[in-house]
Every structure is written in structure tokens, then in C-alpha cells.
Amino acid sequence: METLAVDNKDVATTQKAVAGKPGIQTLRVDRKEIVADGIVRLRLVEPNGGRVPFWTPGAHIEVVVPQADGEALSRHYSLCGDRWDPHVYEIAILNDPKSKGGSKYVHEELAVGDMVTVGTPRNNFPLSQAKHFEFIAGGIGITPFLKMIEAAEQLGASWHLNYGGRSTDSMAFLDTLADYGDKVTLWPQDEKGFMDLSYLSEPVEDGRVYCCGPEPLLNVVQKAAENWPSWAVRFERFVPATLPAPVRTEPFMLDLARSKKCVEVGTDQSVLAALTDAGVPVLSSCNEGVCGTCEVAVLKGKPEHRDSLLNDAERERNDRMFVCVSRAVSDRLELDL
Known part of the structure; x- marks a missing residue:
């Protein structure tokens, strides 16, 4: 097995995959342990005792892993460890049978001592201030809530977690959650069936x-x-939401306020691709409107939001867009680029 080592060509491959992105670090796998059926937790440390960037509950990191064909895959995983430890990240990864190779590599090949390339934490699922929180997790979706629960406790807010999975064997971190007593309701499907969400019919002040x-x-x-x-109501998705065809199929124009350029976006072209072709690179990662890396401020015009990140209220403001998937309703958009 060819592991991702510091002096290995795979590091060059993964670094190339995130070239130009700020905050890229190469971390060492310090611990790898099974925490549920099909789920491993990785502890990643800065190999020279250095610090990793601070993060907040709900944040994720981009992890780049090599593939047999010499290419690299970029995947995003929620952070679930001690966020006050400045030298360590912890993530939990499901061995997804539909995986394109990322989780398979982590589960079957990545070993303690190997090196992985990661990006700066990004938070598209931040915890707002509120008096009460309803947390709802399915499967590996439990990971961002571990730190949100801690934060809610520290804020003195009331909260409840509904956590579902195929079976208790497939549900990670049950020992940790047991400390919270009846604030946590488990829904192993093989024992209790599907989660009862009828309580959500009445909003809580x-x-x-x-x-x-x-x-x-x-x-x-x-x-x-x-x-x-x-x-x-906030969601974090593993995959992009299913969307209808774009509202506008005709080309449209981009006016770039800072670079003073005018760029046409073709019928079958993404805004991101048009910007790249015009020599205006924008950081990107998932290219599916899920990770939030390619966010750009909108100064004028009306975008067609096709991402899986913004809620209805945020979309109505029309002050930002994710250029890997979103397009335009208006003939022109002015962007802060």
C-alpha cells in the first residue's frame, strides 16, 4: 500500500488539488478508531507541534485523499473533537457504499502515522443565539451536533436531540450522548421505526x-x-438538493466591480467556469453548492440560487451566491470581484 507520506508523490497530488487555497495544512493521523458499525474517527495532529486554525460548532474541514489513478478527491467532514485543543482536529467518517473512493480510502488504506492534507475550517451550519434548539440527526449527521450541544449547555439554552440510525450498532457516540439523559432521544430504526417529528408542527418562541x-x-x-x-430551520446536506432545470437558459453577463471586467456566462457554462476562463479565479471545492467555498458577494442583479446552503430569507436578500452552481435570473449580475 502506498500511503500518503510527507515525502511521497501523493502529497504533491493532494496539494495540487487545493493549490491556491489559504490555510492548507498537512496533518498526521494520530489515532484511528472504530466508533460504530462502518464509522471511524480520526484524530489529526500538526506533526511539528504547531497549531491548527480555531473552529466553531458546526464547522467542517476539507480533506483531500489520493486515488489509484493518481488524482485526488476532496471531501468535507464535520469537526467533532475538542475545539479548545489548538493542535488537534477530530472527524468521523462513514464508509459509504456509494462512495467515489474517499471514505473507502480512509477506512481501508489510511493508517496511523500517515499524512493527510486538510483545509481551513469553514462553517456553513453555525449555531445561532436562541432560547431553545431542536437538533435532529440521522446517521453520521450526528457529528456537528456533538459540539453544538456543548455550546447550548454553556449558553444555558434548552435543547433536545432526536438521533436516528439503522440500529444502535450503527449509531456513533452513544456513550457521550448518554450523559445528557432524556435530552437525547434515540431512534434505532430496527427497534422503533422512523422518527416521530410531529412535535415540530408548532414553532417554539x-x-x-x-x-x-x-x-x-x-x-x-x-x-x-x-x-x-x-x-x-437550518439544514446541512451530504449531497446537493434535487433541483429543477435553471430558470434562465440564455447567456447572461457578469460585471466585475473590482477588476472592471465584463464576462459572459454561456448557456451550458457555470459562473465559476466563466470566471476562471476570464482569468478571475475563485476558490472552489465541491462544485455542487454544498461546501460554501466559492461564495461571492452580489452587488446588483438577481441571482438564481441553486445551492444547498442558503435558507429562504438569505436567498431573498440576493447579496451573495455560490458560483459553482448558481446562475442569474436578471440579464446582468454585478459581483464583488
Whole structure:
């Protein structure tokens, strides 16, 4: 097995995959342990005793892993360790049978002592201030809530977690969650069936709903919480939401305020691709509107938001867009580029 070592050509491969992105670090796998059926937790440390960037509850990091064909895959995983430890990151990864190779590599090849390339923490799922939180997790979607729960406790807010999985064997961090008693309700599907979300029909004053998990769960929660204000319900998705065809199929123009350029976006072209072709590079990663790396400020015009990050209220402001997937409704968009 060819591991991702510091003096290995794979480091060059993974560094190339994130070339130009700020805050890239190469960390060592200090610990790898099974925490549930099909889930491993990795402890990543700065190999020379240096510091890693600070992060907040809900944040994720980009992890780049090599592939047999010499290319690299970029994946995003929620941070779930001690955020006050300035030298360590912890992530938990599901061995997804539908994986394109990222989780398979982590589970089957990555070993303690190997090196991995990671990006700076990014938080598209931040914890808002509120008096009450409803946390809803499905499977590996539990990871961002471990630190959110800690933060809610420290803030003195009330909270409740519904956590579902195929079985208790497939549900990670049950020992940690047991400390919270009846604030946590477990829903192993083989014992209790599907999660009862009827309680979401009535909004809670100064409350928030946070949900992370597979798409079917997110769809059910969205329906159950339809009486809540849109800004009070937040989702974090593993994969982009299913969307209809773009509203506008004709080309449109981009006016770039800082570089004084005018760029045309073609019918079958993304905004990101048009900007890159015009020599205006924008940092990007997932190219699916999930990770939030390619966020750009919108100064004028109306974008068509096709990302899986913004809520309805944020979309209505039309002050930002994710250029890897979003397009335009108006003939022109002015961007802060």
C-alpha cells in the first residue's frame, strides 16, 4: 500500500488539488478508531507541534485523499473533537457504499502515522443565539451536533436531540450522548421505526431547528417544520438538493466591480467556469453548492440560487451566491470581484 507520506508523490497530488487555497495544512493521523458499525474517527495532529486554525460548532474541514489513478478527491467532514485543543482536529467518517473512493480510502488504506492534507475550517451550519434548539440527526449527521450541544449547555439554552440510525450498532457516540439523559432521544430504526417529528408542527418562541443527515430525513423535517419561520430551520446536506432545470437558459453577463471586467456566462457554462476562463479565479471545492467555498458577494442583479446552503430569507436578500452552481435570473449580475 502506498500511503500518503510527507515525502511521497501523493502529497504533491493532494496539494495540487487545493493549490491556491489559504490555510492548507498537512496533518498526521494520530489515532484511528472504530466508533460504530462502518464509522471511524480520526484524530489529526500538526506533526511539528504547531497549531491548527480555531473552529466553531458546526464547522467542517476539507480533506483531500489520493486515488489509484493518481488524482485526488476532496471531501468535507464535520469537526467533532475538542475545539479548545489548538493542535488537534477530530472527524468521523462513514464508509459509504456509494462512495467515489474517499471514505473507502480512509477506512481501508489510511493508517496511523500517515499524512493527510486538510483545509481551513469553514462553517456553513453555525449555531445561532436562541432560547431553545431542536437538533435532529440521522446517521453520521450526528457529528456537528456533538459540539453544538456543548455550546447550548454553556449558553444555558434548552435543547433536545432526536438521533436516528439503522440500529444502535450503527449509531456513533452513544456513550457521550448518554450523559445528557432524556435530552437525547434515540431512534434505532430496527427497534422503533422512523422518527416521530410531529412535535415540530408548532414553532417554539425564539427556537431553532437544526437537521443534518440523509436527504430523505431532511425532506421529512422540512415538511414537518413548515410552520416555523424559514430562517429558524437550518439544514446541512451530504449531497446537493434535487433541483429543477435553471430558470434562465440564455447567456447572461457578469460585471466585475473590482477588476472592471465584463464576462459572459454561456448557456451550458457555470459562473465559476466563466470566471476562471476570464482569468478571475475563485476558490472552489465541491462544485455542487454544498461546501460554501466559492461564495461571492452580489452587488446588483438577481441571482438564481441553486445551492444547498442558503435558507429562504438569505436567498431573498440576493447579496451573495455560490458560483459553482448558481446562475442569474436578471440579464446582468454585478459581483464583488
